[in-house]
Amino acid sequence: MIPQGKKINPLKYLSVFLFTAIIFGSGFLLSDYIAQKRFQQLDVLQQNLRTDILSLETQFSVLRQAPCDNLNESTLTKELYDVSQKLSEVSADLGEKSPYYLQLKKYYSIMEIQHWLLVKQAAKECSMPFHTIIYFYADKEHCPSCENQGYLLTYFREKYPSLRIYSFDFDLPLSALQALKSVFGLKDNLPVIVVDKDVYYGFKDKTQLEDLLGKYVNLESLEQKPVASSTPSSSAASPPAKNKK
């Protein structure tokens, strides 16, 4: 005869199932709640960015009237870097195809273009030693070597703090980006690096990148962080050049 303890009690199995389902479901709800909280933080960050852009535009207006050393784009650079970090998190959570992520990415790309314009203008009008690289990447199917190129450029940004690197998704449907692409007459041959007005196609390894940048600037001078208030702040970091943003 089957011992009492072995006998299956369907009601017990069912009640434990329901209890487990509640615990399991609460895991989903909790992660959803945390994700919502993070999106709210992102909205706040966007608001801050808008304020900074407005402040930047005002700085530009003032720049026309006042000496160049009033320009300080460090806060904006820091904010841009924060957004890029947050964007990576959203991408990890929602996936790169998520409409919410794509919208934020577009917004971020516009911020980058504005920043690039400011730096370019400041370099020209105030003779400031800004050095910029524009980098176009795409996803793995379109550009298999972009991941490595992005990693190398991030390394360069760390090694040469005075270097400003702006990275853009080549396939992002954004008119401002199309305009930037047409300014340099870019072809669909990724990855693309633009230094000054010169366009370089294809993957560039560490030595090639150093040789290439060496044509425009003394690399040793880029290793030192700028100290003058008229130049980008030492705490400022350029937007990362990873291909997943």
Next chain:
Amino acid sequence: MAIIEFLVYTAVFLALYYGAFVFLTFFENKNRIYRPSVKRRVFPFLTVILPCFNEEENIDAVLGSLCVSDYPKDKLEIIVVDDGSTDSTLAKARAFQENCPFVRVFHKENGGKYTALNLGIQNARGDFIGCVDADCFVDRFALKNTLAYLDDPEIMASVATIKIMKSKNILEGIQTAEYLGSAFLRKIASFWDSIIVTSGPLSIFRKEVFQKIGLYRQAHLTEDLEMAFRMQFNNMRIAHALEAFVYTKARPTLKSLCRQRLRWQRGFLLNLRDYKELLNFRKHGNLALFLLYCFIGAFMSMAIVSYGLFQLAKALWGGLGHLWLLQGDFSYLFPREFSWPVLHFSTGLILNIFSLALIISFLFVGKKLTFDKIKLKSKAIYYWLFYSYLATFWWVLAFYSIIFKKKLVWG
């Protein structure tokens, strides 16, 4: 990716389901965790069998612990069966015999543990027969407390709680935590009449068990597991005496631990094949589902851990690729400023935290219920970090050994 996510979610759901079932059973039976202490005047005659093979380092300790047991000596006999030892085990056992008249010593040609146990059973005078491993140390009250469960005429065997003597390294600490958790889970399994091993360190049987279902068998080097399976097959009830303690030595090295667990896991799979009838839930109810849970769990853990290791290997490969890209500039691989890693509280992570909390709770409840005083926190952390990988590795070894028909020796 979708398959592995499905597997992870299913595994977590099953783990949570099992945990909920365990705690529900615990609360249902919280007044039956220990046997109520009864002052008894009459004790049954008990034979304790101690099979030995080259145990010269351990035999004094185990015999000493049995000789000072809180059990009337006129109702106790200890049968030492020397299974053809080539060291001084036999001489030491005989020396003990001179001081303890209730110790009997037998010597035979080496034939394996089960043959030594059977010789002891055939010569036992007691109505109750205890089997003890020679590398153990029996708590003073263990015999009495284990035997107390056999007051219930329906109970045919009773197993003691196994603890680790002293842990000296991380690996032994992990085993200490594991044994505490197992003590709690085995007690719960006893309420489902689903104990699947009459453990070697200390189990006491009614003599009629062997008369009805036969003596020990070779059973893929896991005779204690096979005996429990055979008892379950015959619907004989096994109890767990949570308050009876027997101490065993932890395996000090990874190699020796792997050899032991390979034998256990392999024995589980092969004995399950021999007793597949136990998986019939119409005949064996909770036990069938419990065994099925263990079996499916083995496959799931292998799949999930393999995937985790694959991801780790991929990350390491990626790291090497980055180093190549940087042409050997190691400095960039280490962050210049420390920053806390950003945790993505995904559903998978949260559910995994739930199930890990559950596993850790088993350890601490086990500690409390067995009145243990050890410091468990660090051991529980090591257990949490490494145990799932170790257990999965043992399953892989066991399946490999079975599929490729590898010959196994005692380990």
